[in-house]
Amino acid sequence: xxxxxxxxxxxxxxxxxxxxxxxxxxxxxxxxxxxxxxxxxxxxxxxxxxxxxxxxxxxxxxxxxxxxxxxxxxxxxxxxxxxxxxxxxxxxxxxxxxxxxxxxxxxxxxxxxxxxxxxxxxxxxxxxxxxxxxxxxxxxxxxxxxxxxxxxxxxxxxxxxxxxxxxxxxxxxxxxxxxxxxxxxxxxxxxxxxxxxxxxxxxxxxxxxxxxxxxxxxxxxxxxxxxxxxxxxxxxxxxxxxxxxxxxxxxxxxxxxxxxxxxxxxxxxxxxxxxxxxxxxxxxxxxxxxxxxxxxxxxxxxxxxxxxxxxxxxxxxxxxxxxxxxxxxxxxxxxxxxxxxxxxxxxxxxxxxxxxxxxxxxxxxxxxxxxxxxxxxxxxxxxxxxxxxxxxxxxxxxxxxxxxxxxxxxxxxxxxxxxxxxxxxxxxxxxxxxxxxxxxxxxxxxxxxxxxxxxxxxxxxxxxxxxxxxxxxxxxxxxxxxxxxxxxxxxxxxxxxxxxxxxxxxxxxxxxxxxxxxxxxxxxxxxxxxxxxxxxxxxxxxxxxxxxxx
Numbered sequence: 273x274x275x276x277x278x279x280x281x282x283x284x285x286x287x288x289x290x291x292x293x294x295x296x297x298x299x300x301x302x303x304x305x306x307x308x309x310x311x312x313x314x315x316x317x318x319x320x321x322x323x324x325x326x327x328x329x330x331x332x333x334x335x336x337x338x339x340x341x342x343x344x345x346x347x348x349x350x351x352x353x354x355x356x357x358x359x360x361x362x363x364x365x366x367x368x369x370x371x372x373x374x375x376x377x378x379x380x381x382x383x384x385x386x387x388x389x390x391x392x393x394x395x396x397x398x399x400x401x402x403x404x405x406x407x408x409x410x411x412x413x414x415x416x417x418x419x420x421x422x423x424x425x426x427x428x429x430x431x432x433x434x435x436x437x438x439x440x441x442x443x444x445x446x447x448x449x450x451x452x453x454x455x456x457x458x459x460x461x462x463x464x465x466x467x468x469x470x471x472x473x474x475x476x477x478x479x480x481x482x483x484x485x486x487x488x489x490x491x492x493x494x495x496x497x498x499x500x501x502x503x504x505x506x507x508x509x510x511x512x513x514x515x516x517x518x519x520x521x522x523x524x525x526x527x528x529x530x531x532x533x534x535x536x537x538x539x540x541x542x543x544x545x546x547x548x549x550x551x552x553x554x555x556x557x558x559x560x561x562x563x564x565x566x567x568x569x570x571x572x573x574x575x576x577x578x579x580x581x582x583x584x585x586x587x588x589x590x591x592x593x594x595x596x597x598x599x600x601x602x603x604x605x606x607x608x609x610x611x612x613x614x615x616x617x618x619x620x621x622x623x624x625x626x627x628x629x630x631x632x633x634x635x636x637x638x639x640x641x642x643x644x645x646x647x648x649x650x651x652x653x654x655x656x657x658x659x660x661x662x663x664x665x666x667x668x669x670x671x672x673x674x675x676x677x678x679x680x681x682x683x684x685x686x687x688x689x690x691x692x693x694x695x696x697x698x699x700x701x702x703x704x705x706x707x708x709x710x711x712x713x714x715x716x717x718x719x720x721x722x723x724x725x726x727x728x729x730x731x732x733x734x735x736x737x738x739x740x741x742x743x744x745x746x747x748x749x750x751x752x753x754x755x756x757x758x759x760x761x762x763x764x765x766x767x768x769x770x771x772x773x774x775x776x777x778x779x780x781x782x783x784x785x786x787x788x789x790x791x792x793x794x795x796x797x798x799x800x801x802x803x804x805x806x807x808x809x810x811x812x813x814x815x816x817x818x819x820x821x822x
Contacts, residue, residue, distance in 0.1 A: 282346040283484060286335065289328040289350065292478035296321040297664060299474050306467035309458045316467035318672055319360030321366055322638055323474065325665065326357020330635035338636065338640035344570055347374035347606040356523060357556050357639055358582075361544055362413055362468035364521075365401050366475070367646075368548035369417060374398035387437045388394070391428035393407040394421040394441060406535065406545030406558075411455030413468030419448030420476055440484040442476040449473050456601045516542040519582040520566040524554040526574025541565055582676070602679055605701045605708070606650035610636055610658045612689050612813030613782065623696045625656070631689075632814055635662050641669035646677045652705045654712060655683045658692035660749060682709045686716050687749055689810065690778055694719040719820045720772065722747045722765040726816075762792045762817050770800060774821035779807045785816035792817065 276402070296303075296317065301315025311822025322505075330353025334341055341349075358367035365507040376393035398421040402408050423444030427437045435808040452466040453459040459466055481487055485608050526534070528550060538545050542560035549555050558577070560566045563581050570576035607624065611617035626648045630636045641662075645653050653673070657666040663685045670681035686692045695712040703711070723746040733751035738744060745753030745765040755761040766777065777796050781789035786809060793805045810818060 276786075282341060282343045284348065284789075285343070286331055288478055288482040289331060290326065291481055292475050293321070294326045295478050296471065296523070297475045297668060299470070300668065303467050303471050303474075306464045306470055308464060309456060309466065310463045315360055315675070316362050317471060318571050318668070318675075319358075319363035320366055320468070320471040321359075321668060322642075323354055323358045323363035325668075327354035327367075327370065329353065329635070329639075330357075332694060333634065344378045347378060350374060350438055350608055352553070353623060355549050355553065357548050357637070358555050359521070360519075361546060361557055362471055364546045364555050365404060365413055365468065366472065367555060368546075369397040369472075370402050371548070371550070373397040381766055387428040387432055387434045387581035390434055391421070391424035391437050391441075394424045394779075397421065400548075404546050404548045406539050406547075408541065409456065411452040411459060412466050413472050415452060415455060416445050416448045416466070416469035416472050418473075420445040430724070435483040438476075438480045442473070442480040445473045445476045448547045475695055483582040484705070493737070516544075516561050518561065518582060519544075519557070519559055520563055520579075521555070521557045521581075522567070522570055522576040522579040524549075524570050524574050524576050525552060526554060526570075527552065530573040534569055536735060537569040537572075538566060541569070544693045546610075570742070591639075600655055602649055602651035602677075604650050605652040605654070605705065606648040607654045607656060607696055607699055608641065608644045608648065609656040609696060610641075610662055612658070612815075613810045616693075616780065619693060619808055619810070620656075623699065626805075630657075630659060631812060632659075632664060635659060636665070638669045638672075640667040641666050642672055645669055645673045645679065646683055646696050651679060653679055653681045654682060654699070654709060656685045656686050656692040656716075657683065658689045659743040660687045663687075679721055680705065684709065684713050684716055688721040688818065688820070689812065690721045690780060690818050691716040691719045693778065693780075693808075694820060694822060715822075719778075719822050720748070720769045721818070721820045722769055723815045723819065724762045724765060724817045725814055726758070727754075754762050759791055759795075761789065762819070763795050766792065766796060766819055766821070767799075769819065769821040770796075770803070772821075774803060776804045776806065776822045778820045779805065780810035780812070780818040781807070782810055782814070782816045782818070788816055792819075 292811055299319050300317035327350050331346060331350045334346060334349040351374045354367040354370045358364045373393045376396045377389065391757050398417045401480060402414055408414055420441040424437045424441040427440040449465050449469045450677050452469050493604040505663055531547060532556060535547050538558045541562055542558050544559040546557040547554055556570060558566055567576060567579060606626055609620040609625040609627055610630035611627045615629045626644050628636045628640055628644045647653065655666045655670060657663045666683045670683050673679050673681050686695060695716040698711050698715045700708055723745065727740055727742040727744055730739055733754060735751050735754045738754045743755045743758045743761040746750050747759040747765060747768060752760050753764050779789045779793055789807050793807050796803060796805050
């Protein structure tokens with residue numbers, strides 16, 4: 273691992289966002305359970321995860337399009353993606369912290385005094401978070417951020433290395449988190465620490481891991497506090513008779529000079545006001561009773577879009593329980609499938625699936641999957657990620673859709689496009705939901721899958737060393753064959769898959785792989801005349817052939 277010791281590299285930033293996203297994914301349910309302030313709606317961990325995963329996906333997409341992306345441009349992409357993907361009170365605050373942090377670094381000479389610059393950036397992030405909140409409250413993510421940045425400034429002031437500044441900040445954040453019940457009565461009554469503060473600790477721990485290569489000391493609840501189900505939490509102010517009943521969020525295209533008036537207007541309508549952003553794009557969050565007035569205020573200031581309204585009473589009553597019996601306008605069943613090429617998309621669509629564009633280099637975000645799940649209008653949804661790295665994002669999207677949109681969702685953990693094709697081929701909406709999912713899952717698991725690709729660089733694989741331009745054969749996600757000829761490697765992969773028997777071979781050609789697919793299909797027909805062969809044009813990049821045996 274390349275450590276970040278004397279400055280910041282874009283590779284280091286990308287590693288941090290990956291580590292932070294995975295860490296928030298793992299801690300999501302724990303953080304959701306801590307969520308009692310300002311509203312015990314059990315979504316703080318999910319919202320912070322979705323915010324950081326949006327930042328990660330935005331940076332990944334930018335790097336895939338431009339591998340030579342500069343540090344400044346990459347961090348600007350990161351900040352904008354976090355702003356656009358921010359959800360919930362803590363997620364919006366976190367996006368503002370990231371934005372202020374990267375803007376400070378972009379305007380500073382990091383190499384001259386890296387530790388001092390990074391500490392100052394943390395301090396600016398804290399100030400920006402306080403400024404974004406209509407009525408700052410101690411004992412929240414704000415207090416944890418203040419403690420972290422103060423510790424960073426102190427460490428830098430005594431000449432600490434950059435990595436030690438990150439370590440000091442993370443340790444101070446954990447200590448501040450333990451003090452939050454002393455600062456906020458609702459936390460003390462519930463016996464928990466602040467959920468947003470806990471989420472920020474997870475992010476700062478990820479920074480420390482990226483900088484040092486070490487995992488921080490695992491967090492445990494302080495004596496006297498614990499993790500509790502949201503349903504057992506005392507109601508926050510927004511669930512009392514006098515408190516606002518709705519959360520309103522939207523992105524806003526507006527000139528910066530109109531935002532002060534917007535803040536003033538929204539402050540008179542409700543509470544938990546957070547407005548973050550700049551340079552013409554803002555993310556607005558507020559708790560109100562008059563939803564229309566909150567949206568009209570946005571229209572007066574500029575152009576609101578991606579408007580999202582949550583009724584707290586419904587959300588809290590529903591809880592994280594799939595299969596709710598609340599009234600719903602949803603009906604029927606849909607399959608949401610991730611497709612890695614235009615031909616594959618057409619195949620899934622012909623089977624009635626809703627398609628999300630994905631695949632290596634353009635994997636879909638959790639937000640994109642959530643939009644597909646909720647936007648299809650079905651009461652029951654089956655998700656086919658068709659990629660190992662997309663399964664976790666699909667699972668988070670599924671659980672979020674169940675909680676927030678009263679839809680039953682099952683994720684079949686398909687690792688390859690051809691497994692998804694096998695699953696959707698046996699999909700039957702007329703069956704009971706559980707039975708349909710079982711049949712699709714079993715079919716996907718029985719589809720042994722492989723692929724062929726071309727090595728882009730020198731590497732050591734499970735099949736031995738490879739050089740750029742070598743043909744690589746993949747079986748069940750692992751490199752199993754290295755050769756000089758794509759056709760020979762492809763037939764080797766298929767022969768290995770057929771060694772376990774099979775009745776149907778499916779071959780999906782990628783970009784410029786049609787002729788190769790026909791030659792490989794002819795080989796199978798000659799060598800295995802009892803096996804049926806289906807050839808499809810998938811159009812996927814990077815993989816001339818995808819294959820499966822059923």
